Amino acid sequence: MTDQISLLHDSDVTAQNDFVYDVVEPQDDGSNDSSMESNPQNRVLRRTRSLNAPSPVQTFGPCGRIMKNSAMVMTIQDPASQMLTWYKPPLTVLVIKKVRDSSVLPPFVQMVTWLIEEKRMVVFVEASVLEDPALARDPRFQGVRDRLQTFRDGTDELQDRIDFIICLGGDGTLLYASLLFQQSVPPVMAFHLGSLGFLTPFEFDNFQEQVTTVLEGHAALTLRSRLRCVIVRKNEEGQPTEPPTNLLVLNEVVVDRGPSPYLSNIDLFIDGKHVTSVQGDGLIVSTPTGSTAYAVAAGASMIHPSVPAIMITPICPHSLSFRPIVVPAGVELKIKANSNARSTAYVSFDGRNQQELRVGDSLKVTTSIYPVPSICAADQITDWFDSLAECLHWNVRKRQKHLDELSDLAHSSSNDTLDSFDRDS
Template sequence: HIQDPASQRLTWNKPPKSVLVIKKIRDASLLQPFKELCVYLTEENNMIVYVEKKVLEDPAIANDENFGPVKKKFCTFREDYDDISNQIDFIICLGGDGTLLYASSLFQGSVPPVMAFHLGSLGFLTPFNFENFQSQVTQVIEGNAALVLRSRLKVKVVKEHREKMTVQNGIEENGVVSANLEKEVGKQIMQYQVLNEVVVDRGPSSYLSNVDVFLNGQLITTVQGDGVIVSTPTGSTAYAAAAGASMIHPNVPAIMITPICPHSLSFRPIVVPAGVELKIMLSPDARNTAWVSFDGRKRQEICHGDSISITTSCYPLPSICFRDPVSDWFESLAECLHWNVRKKQNNFAGEEEE
């Protein structure tokens, strides 16, 4: 029996009490929706609202006296400093697809259900409109919603210890070393949970990138080109789609391997089972280093002897649907990517039938 994707439903063991609100930073158009949502959550539903500290540092929020009483009820946190993973019942995102990727990065283990409102430039992963947010949030709180479990990639980067290490991009955006960084004898290990894709590219070098790709320990190919994208089905409509990959529904258990401008006429994108382990390393013949990024963040250099191991994570991101997983996906294909838009062919009107 094959499970119907539309059968996945949100169910609460107990009524949700705490919600994390993620707002796109430096976007004035989101201030009013953010305030309306927070007032509704705190005063109408008596919920504990978590927001990132830098959101409240926005002068338009900090200097709003009318919003002061609501703001005092917030719980705040700082990325890479405070662990809120066990304190959140569900997440509400206000912005574009980037807010959902950011929400994913905050939870390196289990992720609470995410409700994403389309208030950004691209809304492929954000199916909700904000106009009637009260009724939609109420339905989620009552557990009346469909879910799609978006698989993530578990990525382990192992770097050979070097006396002189490049620190410019090996340090987090806020200037501190990652909390999920371990050290072994002669090795440095970092782990990431990735929702869209891992991108390995040639960085600033003018040479081809030259990286080996292993599947379950066996060398399957060497990528000679601008790089390679390893993506989830969710990421198949992002960078991978621009590089010529197929678009895969998020309910399909798979990992996609897509070359970026390969210097080969026969290197087509491939799809492999979700259960495999991929490993990417610089080829021994590589003339230069490579660079890697994870959902567009944490960019760092990969040198000879370093490795990137990629498997499907056991912690997917539960994304709350507007209608159901299939309808929402095709709606996004049509609205955001204008999939298969073409003028209709005319029939042979006026000709006599034979």
């Protein structure tokens, strides 16, 4: 057990290889002196400084233990330890705004102007933004227009050019940012200027103070896991017909019956084992972030985004006992159309890129090593429960009245009857 829980030292700061930012915790108080280390009886056990909490104990009783294989040992994320810091000051920022919404244009102009003139940052925007006629008529935007860097989705590569992302709009802007970065994602700061705002915790009113705080490295992170989805297409002889399609999604991948009038008939495998066949309108495979989107509308539970899990939710199943399930994040799911299905299936990724899934084709889904680092307005727990209450009205109801307020009932005797109440009224 000595290799599972270690003392907290100032130099024990570790980072996960897939991220470009570090993870830190509060500083040690210096109470771990040499006498404690020499005497195990006096040793103070504390949480290690890492992205994950200490691994669970690997020994069970006098004889049982887990094999010494780190890939087989579950690690539990510690949300409280996920704090953003910068290896060097960020210089380039990508600003994504909600499309087809004129109300976002003034905040957008205000944001990019401030970033360029006050923060001296290199600002990237989508090329189509500069083609907006409404922006062309804005005199303040004309002053910074020529200083903006542009890109086109699907043409220009952003992977190693962006240090920081700012989203102005609704949840769709964060989903779009996830789509743009199919590997490591820069930290994302999302401002609520859209319809729902479940994933956008920041208000725009005092954006200067909030952005400055983040740029100085004072912010909590929620690491929103993504799903790695691979479509393998094969003909009836089992030979590949085209290169695999590889996509990362933040919310969910949906397999449904598309335009067909027939029930979908889909086989579901987990780690190579056939689990069940799905007969109904389809199947939702979602991340914890996506559990509060399409999945919850289909009857699934809501899962905090820091929980390492994959949710499987049937859509209108043809069975009353087919309930949503949660499986470990490390498993690999394989979904394919049943050979006896009356029609093909269709698959979409975060509501985009719908493709046909024919007999012989298969969809493989597992948790990606590249999450979306979403910056918190307060912290991981507060932001999530605030979103549940404000956006989904979770457990919102009228308060039960106190007994003192029910004067007619509180002061009535046991001999009172309905007739006596009627006479009094």
